[in-house]
Amino acid sequence: MGNLLRQFRDFFVSLRLTVTLLVLSIVLVFAATLDQVHLGVWGVQEKYFHALFVMVRVGDLPVPVFPGGYLIGGFLLANLLTAHLCRLKLTWRKLGIWLAHGGLILLLVGELLSGLVQQDYQMRLDTGETKNYAESDRFNELAVTDTTNPAFDDVVAIPEQRLAEGAPLQHPKLPFRVVTKLYYPNAALERREQAPNAGPSPATQGIGPMIAALPIPVTYKPDEHNEPAVFVELIGPDGSLGTWLVSPLLGMPQRFSYAGREWKLTMRATRRYQPFALTLLKFTHDVYPGTDIPKNFSSRVRITEVGAGGAAAAGGAGAGGREALIYMNNPLRTGGLTFYQASFDNDDRTTVLQVVRNPSWLLPYLACAAITVGLIVQFLFHLVGFARKRRAAPAAPAPAAAAATVTP
């Protein structure tokens, strides 16, 4: 066992492993950069960096062809940690190296945590509009909403991924099962008379029978969206209620009654509700005088707490709360979320805020600070040592020089 442990340590401690891993990461970044043309930035992150292995499909089989970001990063982390434990001694003289390497470890851990827990959303707000939710730019959900109560809606949100998996979904708040009959990750919708070659629709309820859903290739381009189309069948205890076509392209909800309650189905961008609401008071888009070159975008917003049941979101555009100005490089941080000024629309009447939830957002800053301090400390140690030697030097060389001249 002792021998095995030694082998384990020697493998992870070796500088050769470090160099190999760094070379592998260079190759990985290079390949990913080239592939970004085809996959876009999100696709590349998923395929190359947020993966243990880079997989390539051979026929229907995914085959690992190269270590992915998680694997290389994980080994680098293990390499760094074991090297620290086994090689470096905990002395004041090595403080700088400890700090710099500690920062590096923090950076690696921070990136891993960001990849795993960071969530990105967007919030579009028209001037005067109030919202207490942000919407995903990439993911969709099917909202099955019980609208019977005039005061509030009860929502069951089913992620698109769960619909794609196809397994029947039964939720305690729904008196029926939701079964995916057909799923297209990206589809265009056409009125049936405009699409003479479309096959028969599986939909029997709502607007589906009038619409042809035509599958199109999945897009990875950053400026394009995939618009899924799903045929879902709702099955109650007494049998099927029918099959509906749902898609974010259908803007409006589809309503029906069942079990004495009113329901609506909406496929929409995945929402993340927050316990406060934002009201856009004013969006400002300044340009340099006499040009169209943007100088500044800013959104003045009011933040109001949302009470139980989310009352503020409905009518919270009035007074109360606090105001904040969001502009480039000055995001609003509140409630664990960061709101960045991302874009605008509608002739400067709509602002688009990027909403990021990343509990590990501080780690890269701490890591960089630790690396900087570590390098400064290390440099100062060397500088001080060098200066001391230099100060001691003038006394010492004289006898040596004298000796050198005398000896022959």
Next chain:
Amino acid sequence: MTARASVFLAAAALLLSACGRDEVTSYRVPKEADPVMPGAAPAADASSAPLAPMAADAGGAPGMGAAAAGATMANTAVPTANGPSLVWSAPAAWRTKSGSAMRKGSYAVPGPGGAEADLSITAFPGDVGGDLANVNRWRGQVQLPPLGPAELEGAVARFQSNGLTVTVVDLTGAGAANRQSILGAIVPVSGSTWFFKLMGPTAVVAAAKPAFLEFLRSVKAP
């Protein structure tokens, strides 16, 4: 030992990555207004939206205002095939129609007694289900029963023209009055499938068959 270390690290990463699985959630929210019907919105708003939604409040507006929906449909992404477009020359007697976003080409084909048949040319990525599914879809449109896989070859004619393989099917509709027929052609072109469908009263389609076949022979990749 190296292998053991790899397995350990891989397992740790897998466990960590399994944390983020999407779950079904439920919550209560205040009532919110449905989106404004796109047709009612000012034109500037509708055009600046990333993808204009379609009116779909099937319960509230069963008729789904055709004009409004039609107008927004024009803004949706069109699922026609990418890649090279085919070109063709149509007989002078055929009247070019304005077509739709879906169609690559659209003609009114005149026949005896002033009746007209409709020729639509569309293209989609992939094989769109294959020849059998498409022939059976067309058969369904003229009230014919579907064919089995073994019957397909007997029902279609294939020929090569300008380097393209053209699969032609002649479907005379069932029923006595108002009989409709389809003359269809399926042409695979570099990963896409092009459909040429002449549909109309049986007499018009039958009379236009020689011209249609001649037209098909003019189809070529640019």
